[in-house]
Amino acid sequence: MNCLIVDDHVIARSTVSHLLQIDPSLKLIAECESAAEAYQNLAIHKIDLLLLDIEMPGISGIELVKGLSEKRPLIIFISSKKDYAVTAFDLNVVDFITKPITPDRFLKAINKAKEIYSLSSLVLGNHQDDFVFIRDSGVIRRIKLDEINYLEAKGDYVKIYSDEKIYSIHSSLKSIEDKLPGNIFIRVHRSFIVNVGKIDTVEGNTLIIHQNFVPVSDAYKAVLNKRMQIL
Template sequence: MNCLIVDDQEIFRTVLKRLLDLDTTLTLVGECADAFEAHQQIMSQQIDLIFLDIKMPGMSGIELAKILGDQHPLIIFTTSVNGYAAEAFELNVVDFLLKPISAARLLKAIEKAKEIIKSKGLTLNDQINEFAFIRDSNVVRRLKIKDIQYFEATGDYVKISMVDREYSIHSSLKNIEQKLPQDTFLRVHRSFIINVSKIDTVEGKTLVINKHLISVSDAYRADLNKKMQFL
């Protein structure tokens, strides 16, 4: 994982860098003394994990996380103030570490980040696109592609609606869209990808799949019309 350290205290950045050397799977791509510099780094390169201080001059770590939005890299908050824990976890961060941070506690948080990375998205059967594999908690499940009704983005997660049940995986809709067979699935909204064969009705800016109402954006309407085969 490409990592970034963001903390206004140079001594803590130095200590954290030494601790990160304990895990050879991590690549430290930079360190920043404030959130403004961190934002520029995050926008300009691929970063998977941020070790982010909360109390910093100018902009706090929590404010930076909110600016980055739903598609922010994985975040481990590092702070000397305990009162921010509840607000921090509302941002779907990996962990919240209180300074001083022990090596064991840091490595435990990193392992949590690795598990999330492993579980991101779904893996398709590349030969016939008949099945998809997802990680559901600690279980890898095989899903039939034809039984998937739609995907819905919900924060840092994507809900997979099947004919008989639902699953939730830690991923982005964009990541999933790149893996799906284009002849079957179509993006119809910034929050929805649908299985075209599951459409029951379309009226105006709304389509119905198995009694579920799904919004259709104007930007995707032309693509939807092309996919549907009118008699």
């Protein structure tokens, strides 16, 4: 994983940099002393994991995360103050480490990030394919499109609901939407994409798929009605 360290204290950056060397699968791309410098690196490099301090001059670590796009890196907050933990986890970060950092605690957070990272990615060859590949717990699995009932965004994850199983992958819903064939799937809510052929009933702003209730927002309702070709 490509890593970026962001901390205004040089000793803290050096400590994290040294700990990253424990795991050869981690590649340090850069060390940043401010959020502004971090934004510059994020724009240039593909960063998979952000190791981020919270209290920094100017833009804080929390503000930095809020300013990132939907497709953001995995994030581990590192702070000397436990008071930020609740706010940090509300941002769906991987972990929150309290300074001073111990190797054991650091590796625990890294292993957690690596596990999430291994779940990521959904791949489509082209829209003529009737299946997708997903990475599920380190194993690449093929799922037929007609087995997918709907997808739900959950923080940094997307849950894929089929009749047999629920899969979780680390991705944004927008990224997956771009890879799914538009003649089969439609966005019905900020957090939901459904397989049109799986819709059983629609009642107001709720549709039912195999006894599961999926909300439909007003912004997508007209498009959904047109797509369903209601008689």
